[in-house]
Amino acid sequence: MAGTSAAATALDPNGPLVSVRNVSKRFPGILANDRITIDFWPGEVHVLLGENGAGKSTLVSMLTGFLQPSEGQIEVAGVPQDLASPQRALDLGIGAVYQHSMLAPTLTLAENVSLGRSWWRRPDRRGIADEMRKTAASVGITIRPEALTSALSLGERQQAEIVRALMRGSRFLILDEATAMLTPKDAEKLGNLMRRLAQDGRGVVFITHKLNEAVSYGDRISVLRQGKQVGGLTPERLRAMDKDEARDEIVRLMFGARTASSEMTKVASAPRRRIDGTEKPILEILALEVDDDATPVSGIDVKIRPGEIVGIAGIDGNGQVQLAEALAGQRPVRDGRIYLDGVPIEDKSIGARRNLGLSYVTDDRLGEGIVGTFPVSLNLLLKQIGDTPFWKHGLEQPLEIARNAEEKVSAFDIRTPGIGTPAGKLSGGNIQKLLLARELGEKTRAVIFAKPTYGLDLQNIEASRNRIREAADARKAVLLISTELDELLELSDRIAVMSQGRIVGIVDNNETARQRVGELMSGVGE
């Protein structure tokens, strides 16, 4: 490998192609990247791994000129550079291919490539097409430059984007979750292509959630967690391991190896509730299918017994929202059945399901959870507007509404200046408490929690988790959707893993659960 890298860079033959030095990126309230230092070498496929929100996309945006670092610097071929715009990054030979194609759908591939040339010129469609074909052939692929972009598969579009980057002279290519939406066959093609590019002496950065791909195509691996670089595998170590060892080590880096800071939310080894396996389930989901353009959901079979918490793990966007909305009645069910206490509810309205005892705590708190301009008192009754005793003959009963609000505010410790305060003015944690107060009534039989601690601070996280435990202790059935593995391990009795709209496995929450859920999430054994 040393031989090819020496041939690769002109400026500094032995140095890295691109180096990130102590780079931090701050957004209001979030430290997305925390002093990251990584070298990217020519001739290597460098895999970046990390959960959602680990800071991978932010890092990529800084490398491609879409964002600028708050601190630290980026060096290209050993020279510090200010990547102020995408154009500048392109000029420096940094190209990127994203999960979603960056080609205009109504133009042909050749026209897309010709974007950005002198505006009054006639696009040289034929010349560009020939050049594209030649470049594609040089890396062992074939493309159809005259085809309209929207008529092509995502895999074909991404290959075209790589060809475009090569035509611009990119020596450094970033593939940001480029395989996430591809069919296995297309993903393999892309994997072989990136191996080929690295062999030609280019630098490739490959971001993926699938460990099989990381191990198969990567030379070097870096792992990010919560904006920090937490470790990695050098080419020497990676080569010395077989695939299973490497996967275990990566899963440990990504999900395991508890750090001091996460000790604070201590893990109860296994939930103490006793679930009677013979008891009749409260919530029963049978062969559920839900339509969706991006992520259709199918083959969902879950039974939840009284007092049981079933966790749904998975990387964001794998159908969790679609599933939750279908259960709550906010999205039509295509096929399959949902039983609540033995009553089929899949054709019932949102209100009817609620009256039967099904609650849904949404993760879109501001969007669909509350009406921000309404007072706290009304938001607490948002799903019962018109119901007695709060409304009689269509007229508001202010006393009843206020009494209900006072009660809930103190029971759920909602910190608000008053029950007349517009709910939108509360902090995220208190809005979540408001939603919990509304959804966790005595009549509730089953609760769906969607990312219940997402975006909350430690104290509110703990409060929310306690409410979830209480719900289970009160013998309700709980479906807990979360992208945080630690949370699921702390609360759930069983954990189902969702991937591409399907449940790919359900594991009991015991000592090996972390490893097995991590493997299922990362597509091991697909």
Added chain:
Amino acid sequence: MALFTEAFLTALLAGAISAGIPLLLVGLGEQMSEKSGVLNIGIEGMMLAGAYTGFLIAWKTESMGLGFLAGAGGGMFVALFMAVLCVRLGLNQIVIGISLTLGAEGATAILHYFQFSRTYPRLPATLKWDIPFLHDIPVVGPALFGREPIVYFALFLVSVFAYLYRRTHFGLALQAAGDKPAALDSSGVDVLKVRAVAVLTTGALAGLGGAFMAIVGAGIFVPFMTHGNGFIGIVLAMLARGRPLWVLGGATLFGACLSLTTALQVAGIDIPTDVIQMLPFAAVMVVLIVLGSKANLPVSLGTAYARGER
């Protein structure tokens, strides 16, 4: 049928062209904005500003040519607000568009009042060019080939824009700016610049359309004289699906509806003018119902572009 006499057809076609040229200009302009992803509702105001400045300069200088130039400039001036507020600062295009239209209506009415009080001076009849031989064809000849130079110019613009969209990189950039601005940005083209150029061009064309109404159509300026022509332009642009030739077809059709009153009077048929004047708007609704679902608008139409918001 007695209705289809030569006089009637000539009046109808001539009227369709006269009423259709402002629609054509304004529709071509709106089409360009929309292609680039900017929904330009301020176009009615740009048209009115063009009508006012065009009339004023034509009246002061007694030159039609200068009048048209000034009209284009007036429309562009209003468009400048749109470019700064909606493209550069990314404010809501609908709100800004409505304010610009209302603002231009008020401003031109007041300026006109200060200058002319309640009088409405009339411009002399405009110069016409007869095209040799073609002009002698019955019906089509007098209606189409004995017209003001600006008519020929507007028709010529159709092919210019068709060429621009299909045959230049600028056309590709416009389309990418409307469909996937991030793709254009990552190709190293400044999305905001492309959109600003489109909006300013729209302003010039709308202003020209307004000036046509004042200088050629009416010969006078009356406050609010554009009468929703700009809004019909928006409909035309949406229905034309990016093709300038379709704008021409639509403009002629709507122009014919607008001019039917005069033509029917020529034919001696008495229908209340109010009914006739509803025709273009009824036509808009019928066309929208039939073709509206296939309007095929750019994906990013109406959304401001800010880098990094993926």
